[in-house]
Amino acid sequence: MTPTARTISPRAHTGLAAVLCAALLGACASGPTAPVNAKPVPANLKPADSEGVAFTWHAVGSQIYECRAADKGGWAWVFVAPEADLFNPRNEKVGTHGAGPHWAALDGSRTVGTVKARADGERPADIPLLLLTAKSAGAPGRMAAVTSVQRLNTEGGNAPAAGCAVRADAGKRVKEGYTADYVFFTANKG
Secondary structure, eight states, X not given: OOTTOOOOOHHHHHHHHHHHHHHHHHHHXXXXXXXXXXXXXXXXXXXXXXXXXXXXXXXXXXEEEEEEXXXXXXXXXXXXXXXXXXXXXXXXXXXXXXXXXXXXXXXSOEEEEEEEEEEOOSSTTBOOEEEEEEEEOSSSSTXXXXXXXXXXXXXXXXXXXXXXOSGGGTTOEEEEEXXXXXXXXXXXXX
């Protein structure tokens, strides 16, 4: 044994194990938490007091836009649909996000949302933050009880600033990469 090496008594091992177990149990019992890089949520994006956080999934994908005639003449990028994969906090793929908008879990459950409120993203390139009401549109499972969805911590995804200016661009589609956190809420039990 080297002069700096130390042995730990069996009693110390038991105490250390107890502390580690208590810490792990406390972390597990605390329930769903906000995303690690969470920023303050704008007041207009808070769900009803009767709802609580069920889980949060991270989206990685694209926002799809199409070049169409603008209402006031000219051409503009018009939002078509999202296309993203959803990941749990362990970075395991757990579902998809697509047109509707909808979120589908790998267990076959699905929820569809309707925009209720929005707030600007942090930078001009970031799609807006959203609060959506939600209803089940699929099989029983993880998404079946979802009542509201928040889109937070957006990065990227807004339509390109240029490239849709002439009739020759009509119908052209682009995919703008984005990431976001989707916080899913369910009715509080009680």
